[in-house]
Amino acid sequence: MQIEQIYTGCLAQGAYYITSNGEAAIIDPLRETKPYLERLERDGVNLKYIFETHFHADFVSGHIDLSKETGAPIIYGPNATCEFDCISAVDGQVFNVGKIKIKVIHTPGHTMESTTFLLIDENGKDHSIFSGDTLFIGDVGRPDLAQKAASMTQEQLAAILFHSLRSKVMTLADDVIVYPAHGAGSACGKNMSKETVSTIGEQKKTNYALRADMTEQEFIKEVTDGLLPPPAYFGMNVAMNKKGYDSFENVLNLGMRALSAVEFEAAAEETGALMLDTRKNGVFAKGFIPQSINIGIDGDFAPWVGAMIADVKQPILIICEVGQEEETVTRLSRVGFDNLMGHLKGGFESWRKSGKEIDTINRISAEQFAKELKVGESKIIDIRKESEYSAEHVEESYSRPLATINDWIKDIDSKEHFYMHCAGGYRSMIAASILEARGYRNFTEIEGGFNAISKTTLPKTDFVCQSKVL
Template sequence: MKIEQLYTRGLAEASYYIECNGEAAIIDPLRDPQPYLTLARKNKAKIRFILETHFHADFVSGHQELAEKTGATIVFGPTATPMYKAHVAKDGEILSLGDCSIRVMHTPGHSLESSTYLLIDNNGKDYAIFTGDTLFIDDVGRPDLVQRVKAEMTPDFLAGLLFDSLRNKIIPLADEVLVYPGHGAGSACGRKIGEMTFDTLGRQKQTNFALSQDITRDEFIRRVTENLAEPPAYYPFNILMNATGDIPDLEEVLKKGNRALSSKDFYLQWQAEDAVVIDTRQVADFQRQYIPGSLFIGLCDDFSSWVGNVVKDIRQPILLVTEKGRERESIIHLSRIGYHNIIGYLKEGVKGWSKDGFETAAVPVIGHQQYAGFTVKEPGLVILDLRTECEYKAHHLPQSINMPLESIPHKSGQLQKSRSYLLCCDSGYRATIAYSLLKLDGFQRVTCVEGDLTAVPVL
């Protein structure tokens, strides 16, 4: 028996390859089928099942494309209504996998169809559970995401179902059973997910509040529904894509988006399509020289989540400015979360754009040593700290205002364009995204702080 966790840090998402005696099952695959095909080929195994724990909100599943390439059966748990060929299993149904087996356990709460898959070894012993978004390490899945698609599915109602699922299906399992969740720390599908990517159920019974025998149903519902952050705007679209199967082939998305455009053609497409230009280069490169009107979101572990937070229309035509050789990578990252309408990239980059006579600009940046003098020269200056509320509470400059980056698109209207703004975070990355957003919104007097201003104790 073999279990491999394929962890994607940008989405804090875990998919799984399970193999028993030459037969394999894939749990919650991402868009690109190649990693799963490579594993099966390497191990000379046949992929028989593609198991979906639920209709995902935070990424577009690769289940259909993988099924087409392998002939594997797509499996959902009870109450799922996929609009394509799939097997909707009964609660408790057993799937044979080589000399092992997998039991389908319906565990609604995060969503109505949410299910956990229990892997049973060749001796008939419960070995591991693959919990999707039902149970995380030190946390549980949010019960409010389905409401974005079905208004009648209130968080309180789903939280009650989740409480019952944990009590009736998960807690009775043996302590030595391994827990393999669908997400790790950083995912917006939970609130305070632990740093470990798997654990034993026994340890989770000791550390995870949701599995405590002392917590009441009412207290559980209160804890999992209070103070929930607004989820990224693309989540409802992904749920619908995964349910309807209306997902374009990845190769077609790449073919359409991976087109090199001259500066002139890039400009004409920008104007004709009313596209958003996303610059995925490094912070320093964007700050040194960028195209006015472009949006900075540099490729990094959190790229996908920041795109989802600040580009509200998932159907928006997108043009790319990238580091040379990272065009395909940028497109794949966007397609993972359903941004499929990429129409090309700037062939010669920003330098070519400038050489061809088009306008460029530089981001005004100050270092720590310049900060005190800068603030004195700018009466009425507003310092915006773009980090999360928790980060801000832990350490911040006394005169700064906390405005988490994800709130900028809908809170910038509260800012006065006549004022001057100084943007800071912990690296310059979030500040630079905010800079590009504010410039797009017509703010003129905006400056970024180089690096981590908040690390300076007194200025």
């Protein structure tokens, strides 16, 4: 028996590849199927089943394409209604894979079809669980995402999750290994550990939601407290996972269309496509196509694309470093952004050489910021998450998280200058590109963000009155 966790850091997502005696199972696969097919061929095994722990909200699964390529059936737990061929298993149903067994344990709460898969080894011993978004390392799945579909409140779903965990998961032996669908950085929970593997016993000791003395009401309160609104694209990804989607190969072909600078400009004007620039923030700041939005491929690219663009049907034109075209298309497809119009042939340099208009971002170093800042007079916007801001921030700065930019951008006085930063420059450049695309030029972005600012002598504090307005 072999179990491999295939972890994708950009999505903080874990897929699982399991083999036994010439047969294989894959759990929660990513959109692109080629790596799985190559692995199956290399290992000389047949894919027997594709298991899905639930209808994912934060990425588009590769289950449909993988099933078409291999003939392996797609297995969901109870309550799953697909608009494609799938098996909605019953609670307790067992599937054989080589010499091992995979048992369906229905664990609703995160969603009503959420299922944990228990792997029973060749000796008949409970070995590990693939817990999807039911149980994470240090956390449990948020119960607010399926409210509309389930016609329930988040509190009702949380109560169901409480009983799923207590009656189905926590009754397993302490040495059973826990393999979750996500780790730190995912928006599917709020307190996930950076670790991606644990045991039932360890989680009973350390996971706040699995305390032995916890009441149902305490669980509901703690699990629902502090939940941030889910990214807008989540519902669209759920729909794609339930209803189906275009094949990855078709999406790749669309994105790999190379457009000259003239063709690229014409496509942008004719289609109203969003121009997405995936270069590093420092490179983008020095020169970019006017109206383009920067979301760097080297950061949490896919989640921020989903959060900022939101509508998966939005036409997109790609600007990236030469050689990164396929990687960019792949990452976009993972979160359902399939309406790709092509990419700029030769990257940004081809646009520069064509003599077309170029824009820049007013970016300065943290040291220059410290020299320019007039305490009590200069306005500073901190676009990190509220939790980051609460821990420490520049004195008298305002908390305006990037995720809510569409809410606070309208409050900006276009005649008043402000400084803007995040933690390291990745998110503040996203914000800067959005601001410039909407006509705001009255700001200065800080290179290196708070990480660099914290090394200066600027006064910092852990509290500021937020009653003031921008």
